[in-house]
Amino acid sequence: ENEAIKTKTHPAPMIDRYAATYKRQMDLVGISYDWSRSFKSSEPTFYRWTQWIFELLYKRGLAYRKLAAVNWDPVDKTVLADEEIIGGRAERSGAIVEKRYIPQWFFKITDYAQRLIDDLDTIDWPEGIKSQQRNWIGRSDGVQFRMKVGGRGTSTPKVEEDELEILSKHELTFDVFTTRVDTVFGMTFCVLAPEHKLLGSILKQVDEVHATAVREYQAAAQRMSETDRLATTREKTGVFTGACAINPANGEEVPIWVADYVLATYGTGAIMAVPGHDDRDFEFAQTFGIPVRAVIAPAAGVEPELPFVAKDGVLINSGEYSGMSVADAQAALGEWMEALGLGERKVQYKLRDWLISRQRYWGCPIPVIHGADDELQLVPENCLPVELPEVDDYEPGDDGSSPLARIPEFVNTADLDGRLGHRETDTMGGFACSSWYFLRFCDPFNDDEAWDQEKVAYWMPVDCYVGGAEHAVMHLLYARFWTKVLFDAGLCPVTEPFSRLENQGQVLANTPYRKPREGESLGVGEDGILISFKEAADLDGADVFYRWARMSKSKGNVVTPEEAVEHYGADALRVYELFVAPFDADIQWSNEGMQGAVRFLSRIFKLCSDVAPHFHAEWRDVLPFEELGEDAASLRRELHKAIRKCGEDIEKFAFNTYISTLMKFLNTATELQRRFKPDDRGMVLAYSEAVECLILLIAPAAPHSADELWQRLGREGFTFNATWPTFDPKLAVDLADTIACQVNGKLRDTIEMPAGAGNEELEAAAKASPKVQAHLEGKTIRKVIVVPGKLVNFVVS
RNA sequence: GCCCGGAUGGUGAAAUGGUAGACACAGGGGACUUAAAAUCCCUUGCUCGGAAGAGCGUGUGGGUUCGAGUCCCACUCUGGGCACCA
Numbered sequence: 001e002n003e004a005i006k007t008k009t010h011p012a013p014m015i016d017r018y019a020a021t022y023k024r025q026m027d028l029v030g031i032s033y034d035w036s037r038s039f040k041s042s043e044p045t046f047y048r049w050t051q052w053i054f055e056l057l058y059k060r061g062l063a064y065r066k067l068a069a070v071n072w073d074p075v076d077k078t079v080l081a082d083e084e085i086i087g088g089r090a091e092r093s094g095a096i097v098e099k100r101y102i103p104q105w106f107f108k109i110t111d112y113a114q115r116l117i118d119d120l121d122t123i124d125w126p127e128g129i130k131s132q133q134r135n136w137i138g139r140s141d142g143v144q145f146r147m148k149v150g151g152r153g154t155s156t157p158k159v160e161e162d163e164l165e166i167l168s169k170h171e172l173t174f175d176v177f178t179t180r181v182d183t184v185f186g187m188t189f190c191v192l193a194p195e196h197k198l199l200g201s202i203l204k205q206v207d208e209v210h211a212t213a214v215r216e217y218q219a220a221a222q223r224m225s226e227t228d229r230l231a232t233t234r235e236k237t238g239v240f241t242g243a244c245a246i247n248p249a250n251g252e253e254v255p256i257w258v259a260d261y262v263l264a265t266y267g268t269g270a271i272m273a274v275p276g277h278d279d280r281d282f283e284f285a286q287t288f289g290i291p292v293r294a295v296i297a298p299a300a301g302v303e304p305e306l307p308f309v310a311k312d313g314v315l316i317n318s319g320e321y322s323g324m325s326v327a328d329a330q331a332a333l334g335e336w337m338e339a340l341g342l343g344e345r346k347v348q349y350k351l352r353d354w355l356i357s358r359q360r361y362w363g364c365p366i367p368v369i370h371g372a373d374d375e376l377q378l379v380p381e382n383c384l385p386v387e388l389p390e391v392d393d394y395e396p397g398d399d400g401s402s403p404l405a406r407i408p409e410f411v412n413t414a415d416l417d418g419r420l421g422h423r424e425t426d427t428m429g430g431f432a433c434s435s436w437y438f439l440r441f442c443d444p445f446n447d448d449e450a451w452d453q454e455k456v457a458y459w460m461p462v463d464c465y466v467g468g469a470e471h472a473v474m475h476l477l478y479a480r481f482w483t484k485v486l487f488d489a490g491l492c493p494v495t496e497p498f499s500r501l502e503n504q505g506q507v508l509a510n511t512p513y514r515k516p517r518e519g520e521s522l523g524v525g526e527d528g529i530l531i532s533f534k535e536a537a538d539l540d541g542a543d544v545f546y547r548w549a550r551m552s553k554s555k556g557n558v559v560t561p562e563e564a565v566e567h568y569g570a571d572a573l574r575v576y577e578l579f580v581a582p583f584d585a586d587i588q589w590s591n592e593g594m595q596g597a598v599r600f601l602s603r604i605f606k607l608c609s610d611v612a613p614h615f616h617a618e619w620r621d622v623l624p625f626e627e628l629g630e631d632a633a634s635l636r637r638e639l640h641k642a643i644r645k646c647g648e649d650i651e652k653f654a655f656n657t658y659i660s661t662l663m664k665f666l667n668t669a670t671e672l673q674r675r676f677k678p679d680d681r682g683m684v685l686a687y688s689e690a691v692e693c694l695i696l697l698i699a700p701a702a703p704h705s706a707d708e709l710w711q712r713l714g715r716e717g718f719t720f721n722a723t724w725p726t727f728d729p730k731l732a733v734d735l736a737d738t739i740a741c742q743v744n745g746k747l748r749d750t751i752e753m754p755a756g757a758g759n760e761e762l763e764a765a766a767k768a769s770p771k772v773q774a775h776l777e778g779k780t781i782r783k784v785i786v787v788p789g790k791l792v793n794f795v796v797s
Numbered sequence: 798g799c800c801c802g803g804a805u806g807g808u809g810a811a812a813u814g815g816u817a818g819a820c821a822c823a824g825g826g827g828a829c830u831u832a833a834a835a836u837c838c839c840u841u842g843c844u845c846g847g848a849a850g851a852g853c854g855u856g857u858g859g860g861u862u863c864g865a866g867u868c869c870c871a872c873u874c875u876g877g878g879c880a881c882c883a
Contacts (some may be wrong), residue, residue: 002882070881081881132801132878226879234798351880358881430883470877472801579821580809584802586876592822593809600821602836657811660820667820740816745864747816785863791815795863 001362004394011362011394015042025561029570030703032720037444041433046440047364048385049450050432053482054367055378056489062108065376068355070400072100077398079359088223099222100400104357105366105426109481113137113349115495116480125501126584129472136473138350142179143334144268145343147190147245149173149202149256172205174198174245177267177348181337182329184249185318186274186295188285191238191257194221195264202243202256210242214258221260229260236261236284247272248342249333250319259284267348275307282307293317296326354478356428361394361403363427372419380416386423402426434475435482438462438497450491457493465498468506469584476501502653505586507577508548509557512536515543532556548588559589571702572597578701579659600659601705603666604698607673608709611691614678615713619688631672632686638668639690640731646697647724655701662698669694693725740791741766743775759786766792 004011019040026033039046057063071080075095084091109116117137120130149172176190192199194217203211217239221229228234238259245256254273261280262271275285275292285292296313297304300323304313315324321332337343357366365386367379379386389410391403404410404425415421436450442459443451467475479497486492513528514536528545533556536544551558564573576597581587616622628636642665649658669690676683692713699706699719706719715722734755739762741749749771753762763786766772772794779796786792 079881082879083882126802128801135800136879138800228798355880360881429881434883468877469802471883472878474878474880475883582810585810588809590809590822596821599836606836656809657820660811663820738816742816742864745815745862750816783863785815787815791864793815793863 001360001394004362008393010390012042015040028561028565029573037441039440039444041437042362044385044387045445045447046437047433049440050364050428050436051367051379051384051386052381052450053436053486054428054432055381055384056491057107057485058368058378060485060489062111062485063105063356064108065103065105067101068104068106069099069101070104070359072098072400074098077400078396079400082226096223102359102400104355105424105428107354107356107481109354109478110349110351112481112484113139113351114347115484116351116477119480119484119496123496123499123501125498126469126503129469129476129501129503132472133477136351136477140179140348140350142177142346142348143181143330143337143343144175144177144346144348145181145248145337146173146175147248147270147272149198149243149245150253172198172201174270175268175343176270176272177346178272179348180274180277180330181333182315182318182321182324182326183274183277183295184247184272184333185315185321186276186293187247187249187252187254187272188275188291188293189255189257189273190245191259191262191271191273191284192241193262193264193269194218194258194260196258196269198270199241199258202241206242210240213239214241217258217260224260226263226265229263236280236287238284238288240288248337255290257284257288265352266350276304277307277309279307279309354431354481356432357426358429359396359400359402359425360427361388361391363429364388364432365404366424366426366428368424369413369415369421370424371415371417371421377416377421388427431475431478435478436486438465438479439486439492453491453493460492461494461496462498464500464502466502466504469503503584505581505584506550507559507587507589509551509555509559509589510546511549511555511557513545513547514539515545530555548586551589564594567591568594568598569601569704571601571705575600575659575701578655580656582656583653600663600666601702603670604694604702604705605709607666607669608691608695608712610673610676611687612712614684614687615691616684616688617714619685619692622685625682625685628682628686629680631675632680632682635669635672635683635686635690637731637734638665639686639693640727641733643693643697643725643727644732647727650700659701662694665694695719696722696725737789739766739789741769741772742791742793743772744796745793746775748772748775755789757788759788762786762788762792766794 001011003009003014023035041047041050054063071082071085072078073080073090073093073095075093076090080090080097085097088096090097117134117139120133123130174192174196178184199214199218203214217237236259238257238261241256241258243256244253246252247254257273261284262269271281273281273284273290274295275281275290276294277296282292284290292306294304294306294308295315295317296308297316298308298310298313300314311326313326315321315326315329318324318329321329324332334345338345365388367384367386369377369379371377389404389407391407394403396402397405402425404423404427411422411425413421413423439451439456439460443455446452476498483492483497484495487495512531512533512535514531515528528547531539531544536546549555549557561573568576572594576594577587579597580590580593625632625636642661645661646658649655649661669687673687676687678684692715695706695709695713696719699710699722703719710717710719710722736752737755737757739751739753740747741751749766749769751765751769753765757765763784767776776794776796781794781796783795784792785795
């Protein structure tokens with residue numbers, strides 16, 4: 001979209017261009033995608049069904065419109081993402097960013113919060129990703145209770161009594177949510193978020209000095225990002241409203257403050273502040289001279305050091321609750337508040353509803369008509385898709401509306417009653433399309449329905465989903481949410497879309513920067529200026545430094561698959577990428593490493609070429625081999641161990657050790673090859689087996705090479721149609737174990753013992769070692785630890 | 798700031814609580830060659846030592862254990878995410 005705006009060209013041809021490049025590159029390295037199922041999510045044949053799912057959500061009460069803030073750049077006249085704002089200013093235009101409230105569409109993902117947490121236990125995903133989702137959803141159990149505004153302020157030393165007004169004319173109340181209701185007797189103030197709805201009413205009832213201060217504070221808070229507001233390192237800011245509220249637990253009056261560390265979007269947008277037992281409240285109280293009161297102690301009779309935030313303790317200074325444990329008091333106070341109708345126990349989630357509206361051109365139109373009486377109407381299913389019209393330019397309107405709003409032919413339409421209505425002009429963010437595309441892959445060209453249920457039942461769930469960890473909490477959560485909704489609607493047989501998840505790393509390239517010259521300014525968070533490799537070569541080395549960075553066109557550090565394949569070959573590129581680092585780690589691109597992969601493949605070619613003239617095609621029929629010499633026998637053992645390890649490693653995505661296993665086997669095979677004699681029947685058979693299996697084992701990594709070698713052995717067809725080798729468990733073991741002999745945990749010797757030797761045998765053999773003896777001399781053996789097949793450790797003193 | 802990862806030789810890395818550095822890359826030495834490339838062989842964590850050997854060593858500081866790269870606590874640095882990049 002940004003490129004479309006900049007170059008004033010339609011996004012669709014760009015999509016085709018980029019897609020063609022991806023496809024060409026994947027084909028080039030021999031990746032076996034089933035391209036026959038590919039489709040474009042930007043085509044009406046696809047997004048028609050995205051709209052259909054939107055309507056499903058709407059009918060199920062899971063799509064709604066409400067006023068929500070956007071970041072507004074008054075100079076560029078556009079809506080900004082949080083990341084495009086730095087220090088309250090627009091990254092591009094430098095304008096001070098304003099908050100604007102416009103009606104926007106949301107999906108009610110919060111209705112599914114608990115299920116999204118619970119079902120994480122049923123899927124095979126990296127633990128880190130699961131933790132991120134749990135924390136993002138952020139369940140907390142607590143109590144929500146009502147605070148009455150009123151009374152005279154008595155507990156705020158900075159305010160003169162005559163500045164306060166009595167606020168009991170109309171009863172104003174607000175709710176607070178807390179996970180620590182046990183500390184309620186320690187409340188010495190409360191805080192409303194600057195955006196809190198009640199502030200307008202409160203300000204009407206306080207004097208002008210306080211009201212003005214609050215309004216100024218609200219304006220300042222508008223300009224800050226959420227991340228900045230929550231930074232605990234920042235000095236706490238806030239203003240006293242001039243009003244007080246009543247603590248329902250003890251009837252005390254506490255001052256109401258406004259501070260930006262309380263967010264309108266979480267909980268109720270208001271908190272009870274207990275500085276004695278919360279770090280942020282404590283810091284705030286210190287800054288503004290608010291009293292701090294201890295109500296929890298680590299144990300009865302022990303004075304707590306404030307702030308004391310631990311949850312194991314007992315209540316003090318808490319009326320009839322004093323002496324109770326934190327857990328008991330939480331239950332008792334919750335019950336008491338519920339009984340009196342003051343509040344209720346509640347589960348609160350940090351997760352917010354999913355804002356789907358974009359005031360953008362390049363997205364799936366939201367299939368809604370605003371009727372003549374301004375009521376919301378879904379576009380009837382048989383009128384879908386609402387197609388994206390052609391526009392002249394892709395910039396948003398001056399008022400922040402989508403470019404679609406400028407097209408009367410699109411906007412003006414008959415509503416369901418045949419009167420003049422207008423279409424919704426927001427589009428859906430791209431996460432909508434990616435939340436169900438995996439279902440469409442099951443049945444990509446169905447014109448009658450989004451998918452055929454039988455086909456979805458056949459394919460789903462996705463057995464293994466591979467993607468970057470950066471999708472941990474957004475895409476992966478949205479996709480799970482939609483799958484559950486579709487399951488509830490009886491349209492999808494599974495509740496989780498992706499049974500197993502694997503994260504892949506990225507390829508980083510060494511990228512030159514130079515130090516800034518005097519007076520030169522740098523971007524935020526940067527410490528150097530990106531330069532070209534040519535410039536780096538020309539410059540004095542002292543000014544230049546290199547850094548591993550993601551490959552990107554703008555950095556000029558891209559190594560394309562075309563270049564790599566041109567220089568080293570597709571198989572070498574594949575082997576290198578698999579071998580160089582674990583699958584989920586980032587790769588630092590190196591030409592030397594590529595050379596190593598080339599060498600490895602060449603050595604496989606050499607071994608296979610050497611063996612080919614003697615190749616015994618029917619080696620399998622001669623099994624079990626008789627008359628095996630020692631070399632042939634150990635070759636077979638190494639082979640069968642390698643077959644086992646390769647299979648295990650591929651299963652668990654440990655591709656780097658899969659390749660190294662084959663390298664190791666190749667080393668063994670070439671070493672033993674020195675003693676290869678064509679008339680040694682055992683060796684001929686063992687090498688025939690070894691070479692044929694090696695080709696099949698390397699085939700997933702280097703399919704082009706494997707297929708060629710396969711044919712040189714006289715085998716038919718392609719390796720991907722051949723059967724993966726199986727290992728003989730009796731062969732895939734060592735005859736002898738190397739036993740580590742330790743004295744007090746320090747390695748003193750290693751001894752070879754036949755596999756399966758008993759504990760006494762191992763201990764005796766270890767004790768017999770002269771090197772061990774030297775360290776046992778004059779000492780008393782206190783304990784002997786024997787780990788069969790591994791080690792013997794003498795604990796002496 | 799908050800949430801989730803990561804840190805091991807000159808480099809990329811390996812290691813169900815049990816011989817740290819597998820497998821590679823780079824380096825050093827050698828063979829082959831008129832020469833170079835390629836290939837092959839030997840060697841390579843650090844310190845002391847001629848060697849045998851000894852000591853040290855997995856970001857830092859503590860702890861658990863017969864034994865810790867691995868588990869626990871506290872930190873440092875670094876990557877990802879933080880809801881309109883997708």
